Amino acid sequence: MTYLVGVTVLWAFSFSLIGVYLAGQVDSYFAVLLRVGLASLVFLPFLRPRLLSGKQRVTLMAIGAVQLGVMYIFFYQSFLLLSVPEVLLFTIFTPIYIALLDDVMFGRFTPFYLLTALLAVLGAAVIRYDSIDSGFWAGFLVVQGANMCFALGQVGYRRLAAEFPTSLPWHNVFGWFFLGAMAVVLPAFLLLGNTEALPSSGLQWGVLAWLGLAASGGGYFLWNRGATMVDAGTLAIMNNALIPAGLLVNLVMWNREADLTRLVLGALIMALSLWLNNWWRERHGYKTT
Numbered sequence: 704m705t706y707l708v709g710v711t712v713l714w715a716f717s718f719s720l721i722g723v724y725l726a727g728q729v730d731s732y733f734a735v736l737l738r739v740g741l742a743s744l745v746f747l748p749f750l751r752p753r754l755l756s757g758k759q760r761v762t763l764m765a766i767g768a769v770q771l772g773v774m775y776i777f778f779y780q781s782f783l784l785l786s787v788p789e790v791l792l793f794t795i796f797t798p799i800y801i802a803l804l805d806d807v808m809f810g811r812f813t814p815f816y817l818l819t820a821l822l823a824v825l826g827a828a829v830i831r832y833d834s835i836d837s838g839f840w841a842g843f844l845v846v847q848g849a850n851m852c853f854a855l856g857q858v859g860y861r862r863l864a865a866e867f868p869t870s871l872p873w874h875n876v877f878g879w880f881f882l883g884a885m886a887v888v889l890p891a892f893l894l895l896g897n898t899e900a901l902p903s904s905g906l907q908w909g910v911l912a913w914l915g916l917a918a919s920g921g922g923y924f925l926w927n928r929g930a931t932m933v934d935a936g937t938l939a940i941m942n943n944a945l946i947p948a949g950l951l952v953n954l955v956m957w958n959r960e961a962d963l964t965r966l967v968l969g970a971l972i973m974a975l976s977l978w979l980n981n982w983w984r985e986r987h988g989y990k991t992t
Contacts, residue, residue: 706929707941710922715948717918718787719957724910726782728903732896734911735775736888741915742923743881750878754871762863763876764883770856771880771923772887777849784842787957791949792970793846797942799976800854822976857930857942864931877924946970 725734752760781790902908929941954963 706925706932710926710929711941711945711948713918713922714945715952717914718791718949719953720910720914721779722782722787722790722953723957724907726779728900729907729911730892730897730900731779731783732776732888732892733898733901734914735772735779736892736896737911738915738919739771739775739881739884739888741912742919743878743885745916745920746874746878746881746924749874751872751875754876755879759863759866760879762859763879764886766856766859766863767880767883768887769852770860770884771919772884772891774849774852774856775884775888776891777845777852781842781845781849784838784845787953788950789842790846791946791953793843794850794942795946795970795974796847797850797854800851801858801942804854804858818979822972822979857927860927861931864927873928874924877927880923880927 721734725731755763778790781793785793902911
């Protein structure tokens with residue numbers, strides 16, 4: 704739990720740093736590439752390939768490719784379409800996706816989740832009811848792509864970690880996670896990146912260095928380790944604890960002009976959808992492992 708709380712505080716600043724200093728100024732594919740590359744450099748010196756089998760290495764790389772590589776591509780694109788508070792609020796659905804993935808794993812289908820999803824969409828609409836356009840909904844869907852990748856990575860990592868001995872030195876194998884992410888973000892930059900939109904100031908380079916070395920390098924290692932030490936309910940709660948923390952940082956330091964009334968109303972509707980989702984699962988005895 705301590706790991707998850709610490710990373711929540713660390714990540715609370717990341718949303719605003721991206722939205723204020725990078726989005727629309729630095730090519731998003733380059734930002735993702737540099738962030739993952741720096742995080743890789745933190746763990747590659749400690750990598751001990753013989754600690755894992757070939758299959759386990761590939762599995763950990765696949766988890767990194769999805770949870771970090773594909774997720775970051777979606778995530779950074781969302782800041783071109785939405786405000787920082789909107790991006791934060793739209794991440795609230797990650798626990799629902801964890802529940803849906805649990806259904807898939809156990810061969811279930813729960814129609815009630817469709818109701819909670821529609822309610823959550825209503826909450827999103829309330830936040831910008833007077834200026835909803837195709838860009839807004841595109842941003843909403845892009846964030847959901849990021850949410851799904853983050854949820855899939857967490858579920859996969861917990862499953863994989865359960866197969867390993869508790870004595871495994873994770874810092875000696877976690878480099879595979881970042882190498883998997885690099886296998887996604889490097890081709891993405893080479894194919895889609897804009898080399899004319901590289902960082903142009905020391906501040907932007909500094910923000911990217913912090914995000915890569917601390918938020919990604921240390922953050923993902925500690926978050927995934929923490930995810931293996933708590934039950935699924937606690938993990939779901941901590942996924943959403945980041946939202947009020949990130950909002951507090953953004954509204955106090957960078958976005959004092961936000962429409963708080965609509966923001967709070969929309970957030971309450973989305974929180975209601977999440978509560979209904981959890982209530983349904985508890986009433987019917989569904990538990991993620």
